[in-house]
Amino acid sequence: MQDLPDVLTERVAFLLQLALARAQAMGERALTALGISGREYGVLAVLNAGSPSAQHHVGRALGVDRTSTVKLLAGLEARGLITRSPDPANRRAYLVTLTGTGELVRARAAAALADCDDRFLAPLAPGDRRQLRAGLQRLIDGPEPM
Amino acid sequence: MQDLPDVLTERVAFLLQLALARAQAMGERALTALGISGREYGVLAVLNAGSPSAQHHVGRALGVDRTSTVKLLAGLEARGLITRSPDPANRRAYLVTLTGTGELVRARAAAALADCDDRFLAPLAPGDRRQLRAGLQRLIDGPEPM
DNA sequence: TATTGTTATACTCTATAACTATA
DNA sequence: TATAGTTATAGAGTATAACAATA
Numbered sequence: 001m002q003d004l005p006d007v008l009t010e011r012v013a014f015l016l017q018l019a020l021a022r023a024q025a026m027g028e029r030a031l032t033a034l035g036i037s038g039r040e041y042g043v044l045a046v047l048n049a050g051s052p053s054a055q056h057h058v059g060r061a062l063g064v065d066r067t068s069t070v071k072l073l074a075g076l077e078a079r080g081l082i083t084r085s086p087d088p089a090n091r092r093a094y095l096v097t098l099t100g101t102g103e104l105v106r107a108r109a110a111a112a113l114a115d116c117d118d119r120f121l122a123p124l125a126p127g128d129r130r131q132l133r134a135g136l137q138r139l140i141d142g143p144e145p146m
Numbered sequence: 147m148q149d150l151p152d153v154l155t156e157r158v159a160f161l162l163q164l165a166l167a168r169a170q171a172m173g174e175r176a177l178t179a180l181g182i183s184g185r186e187y188g189v190l191a192v193l194n195a196g197s198p199s200a201q202h203h204v205g206r207a208l209g210v211d212r213t214s215t216v217k218l219l220a221g222l223e224a225r226g227l228i229t230r231s232p233d234p235a236n237r238r239a240y241l242v243t244l245t246g247t248g249e250l251v252r253a254r255a256a257a258a259l260a261d262c263d264d265r266f267l268a269p270l271a272p273g274d275r276r277q278l279r280a281g282l283q284r285l286i287d288g289p290e291p292m
Numbered sequence: 293t294a295t296t297g298t299t300a301t302a303c304t305c306t307a308t309a310a311c312t313a314t315a
Numbered sequence: 316t317a318t319a320g321t322t323a324t325a326g327a328g329t330a331t332a333a334c335a336a337t338a
Contacts, residue, residue, distance in 0.1 A: 005207055007191040007256075012263050013169035013184075015282040020166055022286060023159035038159075045153040056319060061151055068306070070321060092314045092319040110153075117158050123284040131274070132281045136161040138269040140168060202296065214329070216298060238296040238337045295338070300331100307326075315318070 023120050030112040034105055039064065040076055041113070044098065044106035047082065052095040054087060081105055169266050176258040180251055185210070186222055187259070190244065190252035193228065198241040200233060227251055 008014045024038065031041055042062045047053060053061075059069035073096060076082045081102035087093040098106065121129045154160045170184065177187055188208045193199060199207075205215035219242060222228045227248035233239040244252065267275045 005192055005195045007195045008188060008207075009283075011173075011259060012266060012279065012282075013166060013173055015279060015286065016162055016166040016169060018286045019282050020159060020162040022288065023162060027157075027159055042154060046151055049151045049153045054319080061154075065307075066320070067308085067322080087319095090315080090319080092312095094320075113157060119289070120158060120285065122289045123287070124281055128277075128281055131277060133158065133161060135270055135274055135278045135281075136158075136165045137155075139266065140161065140164045141269070142168065143265070143268045200296080211330075212297070213299085213331085236296080236338080240297075293338100296336085298334080298336105300333085302329100302331080304329080305327085308324080309322105310324105311320105311322080313319085313321105315316100 023116070026116045026120055027113055030116050031109055034109050034112065035079070036076075036081075036105060036109060039072060040081075041106070041109045043072060043076060043096075044081065044102055044109065047096060047098045048103065048106050052097040054090070054093040055084070055096055056093075058096055076102070169262070172262045172266055173259055176262050177255055180255050180258065181225070182222075182227075182251060182255060185218060186227075187252070187255045189218060189222060189242075190227065190248055190255065193242060193244045194249065194252050198243040200236070200239040201230070201242055202239070204242055222248070 004018075028038055031038060036044070039062065043058055046058055046061045055069060055073060056066065058073070059066060064072060073082065073084065077084055080099055083097050083099055084094040085097070087095045121132075124132065150164075174184055177184060182190070185208065189204055192204055192207045201215060201219060202212065204219070205212060210218060219228065219230065223230055226245055229243050229245055230240040231243070233241045267278075270278060
């Protein structure tokens with residue numbers, strides 16, 4: 001551990017914060033080379049995972065509220081990575097779709113991020129990596145209702 | 147795992163982000179009852195760990211830059227949790243000290259946060275908790291220079 | 293010339309409210 | 316009445332630059 005006081009490093013939240021900062025710095029650097037942000041990659045990844053989604057589904061999947069989703073998608077549309085078309089089944093809604101360019105950028109970003117994960121997790125043996133992921137997921141899901 | 151797409155949850159950074167959000171929400175709720183923020187607790191904890199520190203030492207220990215440190219300490223001083231006095235050894239610097247009230251709030255906050263950690267880590271067995279901490283610390287320190 | 297603290301400014305993120313059009 | 320998208324606005328957090336006093 002660096003030169004941080006023990007009173008802070010004994011807090012799990014503080015350890016998570018430091019580890020996240022390191023992982024995010026690596027990821028953002030890789031994505032900047034592709035011209036997108038981490039959140040924008042999230043949009044591309046969500047869109048690739050399924051069929052065209054309504055705008056609010058994209059935002060909800062990423063935990064981004066409506067107003068921020070508007071700006072996020074507007075930026076991606078202006079750069080030709082996604083398109084928005086009216087949903088014939090719901091005239092209030094827009095369907096968001098990956099373009100060919102968007103899919104290309106998404107694939108490159110996914111590869112770059114997978115490489116970042118590998119380098120970030122390098123200090124851990126493969127079994128320890130799996131256990132870390134499993135532990136984090138259990139913490140995210142929280143205590144099981146008895 | 148909740149209803150999140152696999153393309154996101156397979157990213158370690160995303161898992162860290164979700165786990166941190168949960169831990170921070172628990173911590174901030176506990177600290178709000180004591181009238182301080184997480185960062186303000188950080189100041190109190192750093193001050194308690196050692197002798198009176200110059201302002202820039204406090205900021206550096208928390209990763210907060212000079213200008214933000216000014217506002218952070220001003221708020222704590224206005225509420226009587228810390229005092230600032232000129233450093234006789236360096237007339238540019240201020241020495242920051244915990245007041246009696248500040249120490250009381252710090253102790254209560256430390257107890258409340260320890261309780262938060264216990265509840266946050268409840269899904270993991272004691273051995274798994276130790277391993278999670280150890281894993282996070284290895285990731286924070288990064289790859290050892292060969 | 294560098295350090296310590298301060299102020300002012302700007303920029304990003306996020307949160308809220310209000311509005312429209314549809315359901 | 317609720318939902319989908321949009322806009323405008325204000326707030327917190329952070330970053331930068333400039334300054335005065337001191338080293």
